[in-house]
Amino acid sequence: MSDNGLLIAKGSSEQYLLPAMANRHGLITGATGTGKTVTLQVIAESFSSIGVPVFLSDIKGDLSGICEAGEDKPKMQERIQMLGLENFSFQGYPVQFWDVFGEQGLPVRTTISEMGPLLLARLLHLNEVQSGVLNLVFRIADDMGLLLLDIKDLKSMLAYVAENAKEYTVEYGTVSRQSIGAIQRSLLVIEEQGGDIFFGEPAMGIKDLIKTDPHGLGTINILASDKLFSAPALYSTFLLWLLSELFEELPEVGDMEKPKMVFFFDEAHLLFDDAPKILLDKIEQVVRLIRSKGVGVYFISQNPIDIPDSVLGQLGNRVQHALRGYTPKDQKAIRAAAETFRQNPNYSVEQVITELGVGEALVSFLDGKGRPSVVERAFILPPHSLIGPVSQQRRQKEYAKSPLKDQYEETIDRDSAYEHLQKRAEQEAKRAEALEQEEVRQEAKRARSTSSRTNSGRRSTSGRKPASMIEKMAKSAADTLGRQVGRELVRGILGSILRGGK
Numbered sequence: 001m002s003d004n005g006l007l008i009a010k011g012s013s014e015q016y017l018l019p020a021m022a023n024r025h026g027l028i029t030g031a032t033g034t035g036k037t038v039t040l041q042v043i044a045e046s047f048s049s050i051g052v053p054v055f056l057s058d059i060k061g062d063l064s065g066i067c068e069a070g071e072d073k074p075k076m077q078e079r080i081q082m083l084g085l086e087n088f089s090f091q092g093y094p095v096q097f098w099d100v101f102g103e104q105g106l107p108v109r110t111t112i113s114e115m116g117p118l119l120l121a122r123l124l125h126l127n128e129v130q131s132g133v134l135n136l137v138f139r140i141a142d143d144m145g146l147l148l149l150d151i152k153d154l155k156s157m158l159a160y161v162a163e164n165a166k167e168y169t170v171e172y173g174t175v176s177r178q179s180i181g182a183i184q185r186s187l188l189v190i191e192e193q194g195g196d197i198f199f200g201e202p203a204m205g206i207k208d209l210i211k212t213d214p215h216g217l218g219t220i221n222i223l224a225s226d227k228l229f230s231a232p233a234l235y236s237t238f239l240l241w242l243l244s245e246l247f248e249e250l251p252e253v254g255d256m257e258k259p260k261m262v263f264f265f266d267e268a269h270l271l272f273d274d275a276p277k278i279l280l281d282k283i284e285q286v287v288r289l290i291r292s293k294g295v296g297v298y299f300i301s302q303n304p305i306d307i308p309d310s311v312l313g314q315l316g317n318r319v320q321h322a323l324r325g326y327t328p329k330d331q332k333a334i335r336a337a338a339e340t341f342r343q344n345p346n347y348s349v350e351q352v353i354t355e356l357g358v359g360e361a362l363v364s365f366l367d368g369k370g371r372p373s374v375v376e377r378a379f380i381l382p383p384h385s386l387i388g389p390v391s392q393q394r395r396q397k398e399y400a401k402s403p404l405k406d407q408y409e410e411t412i413d414r415d416s417a418y419e420h421l422q423k424r425a426e427q428e429a430k431r432a433e434a435l436e437q438e439e440v441r442q443e444a445k446r447a448r449s450t451s452s453r454t455n456s457g458r459r460s461t462s463g464r465k466p467a468s469m470i471e472k473m474a475k476s477a478a479d480t481l482g483r484q485v486g487r488e489l490v491r492g493i494l495g496s497i498l499r500g501g502k
Helices: 019-024 036-049 074-082 112-123 128-144 151-163 165-172 177-192 232-249 277-293 328-339 349-355 392-400 417-462 469-501
Strands: 006-011 014-017 026-029 054-058 095-099 220-224 261-265 295-301 317-320 360-364 376-380
Touching (some): 006 036, 006 360, 019 295, 019 317, 026 036, 036 054, 036 261, 036 376, 095 392, 112 151, 128 151, 128 177, 151 165, 151 177, 151 417, 232 277, 328 349, 349 360
Parallel strands (some): 026 295, 026 317, 261 295
Antiparallel strands (some): 006 014, 317 360
């Protein structure tokens, strides 16, 4: 770095990116094949050289070459000589590879709870009603003290809430079984796209991204995104989550001489496509406030109109590569892109955008007072590191020597909502079984008691011998005699009384 800042491009004048203004964010745009990736590589190298860690996503797989020194090829020498770059040398930079699928770098994970219902609803493509139900499920889990770490936790929590919906209606509101079913179906899609690998522990630690090597160079964190990009919603939601985590966890530092970290968001249009207003508001808030945490955010897309105006207005450092105006829509986009620059009186920016060659760009960086400079036509400097991908063996070598390998390689599955609800279901099943067994025992006891009384009555009757005919006659005579004696006795007594009365 010179006293003027980070030299990024040269034309009629040198174009410097000031480290103190790097946290005012930036934008790299241009049609496919015009040099955006190399521009990203050059800027990332520049930040690393002054000790600023970088995070970027490698969609095409050709940024892994940053870890190796560049090759001295004729075209490279031609560009070096054309730009008059003295003492130019090739070198590699410290790199940490990451991969959601754990195939080309350290596994990247986060938990369901850390992702939160807002981003998760976007990932699952939920409508407003379904998003409300998802928020409700998160709230119930919080009130029950249950951790939502992975997809099986969320699935078990959804099933639990659906089964006990009536219990929560008064306190939380109506729980729609149809909405829960829709959420469960969306989770199946995310699982097929690798979400079951992405959600879990250990979760990526933000501080592990902000590191320097023993020589003071900032680590360039490269997320392997060639496979991840096939699931655009997962890709964009993950990067937004990471950006939000940086915002939430890093302390306020205000303006610094250089940023604490720089974050590159490639294919940025995916972040804003079909995003609900509440999410767009959150993105705008994060972009606006994260600079006070010392983080610079640089969006890479084909055209500035891919970025909402509320966000675009906060991106002070601009590099515009060529755009092609083949259709009326393309021409409108070119006019819109030209209007975002501070105009140069020496040429028509709108016209120049269509004339730029590969590696050439319109450049406007913020000056020391935070003002956009007049746009200049310039060539981006060649990178010091290798252009293109490294071999798989070299990538694995970098992965193997990572000091974070032991920390992230093995998954952790601690007790959370799934295990808790499973134990609860088992306990309820045991209680239900015990109650059923007790009821069976009581029923058996009542049956035995009834049977005992019946048998006892039968034994008392059948214990007497049947009376003989003589006994029956004697009993009958005795009964008759008894009745006669009784009558005579009564008559005698009454007669005495009556006679005495006379």
